[in-house]
Amino acid sequence: MPDSSEPEKWVKQDTELHADCRVFRILKSRFSHPARNEKGDFFILDAPDWVTVVAITPNDEVVTVNQFRYGIEALSLEVPAGMVEPGEDPLNAGIRELREETGYTGTDPKLLGWVYPNPAIQNNKCYVVAITGVERNTPVVWDDHEEIQTRLIPVKNIPSMLANGAFTHSLSWCAFQMYFQKYSL
């Protein structure tokens, strides 16, 4: 029968760099389990925090981006997203990523919440920022290899598009879920 007591926390003993992969690093960390006197090595994807942005135009459209994703070797429709720079406020990171990827700018960003992309193997958070009243008024600034198509989608169409598989990125799902939690349709 399942144990109903709270599990013991493992204690990290040591960490070494296992692989440097540019936008993330793989660490090999040695953990010990005090109560069991057990040890184990675990691989951790070490990445900066990320931010996703739900940006809404004055016409109640969401600013979405369509781009090639190397993991799945296909185009993927998502909300704008990126890395939070060292020392950067997640709200400013959201404004910056939206501007760089799409040319849209807005003020008064709101932090809707955050999730761990994958607490089992990653150590970073993904913040979710909402920005309303956004307008396209600056040139895009794409990173090397970025090539991004911007699409405006009526907010009211998002739930059926989620149900129909138009969005498949788990972190875009979380962003929309937090947005609709706060701003019901």
Place this chain on the structure above:
Amino acid sequence: MPDSSEPEKWVKQDTELHADCRVFRILKSRFSHPARNEKGDFFILDAPDWVTVVAITPNDEVVTVNQFRYGIEALSLEVPAGMVEPGEDPLNAGIRELREETGYTGTDPKLLGWVYPNPAIQNNKCYVVAITGVERNTPVVWDDHEEIQTRLIPVKNIPSMLANGAFTHSLSWCAFQMYFQKYSL
């Protein structure tokens, strides 16, 4: 101003193993961009497909699991989840992971959908399976290093718990979102 045309798809040229990390591998793949005659190396987290399970008891409680997660070095409350074995049907994987992690079993699983955990750097899917009428009637079978506390939570409490940060795993968020899309409260 943003480009409104659909981005070009890169073409994979070559892949090599960069690091073997037991529950995943890091691949280094060389891609080319036909239109730009450009090449680039990208690191991909290669993992089997995953499955998350929304399991509901006859008393309208969700079966959740609380366990230590090495990525965040803390306990994490989540829906049961795991890897789909090679050749295994995601529905059967959901039944198996639920049984192994919690001792609960159920029949008539339903596939609610799937997401890509991270299409930018990972190549796998995460399926979401709903199983109703589950009962605890088998011993748990934990993997090495697993130590899992099972908690039953009334389904009606889940939305407020999501809003209050009781669940922080992005894939548990997606699982609940798909469940409530299909079975409104």
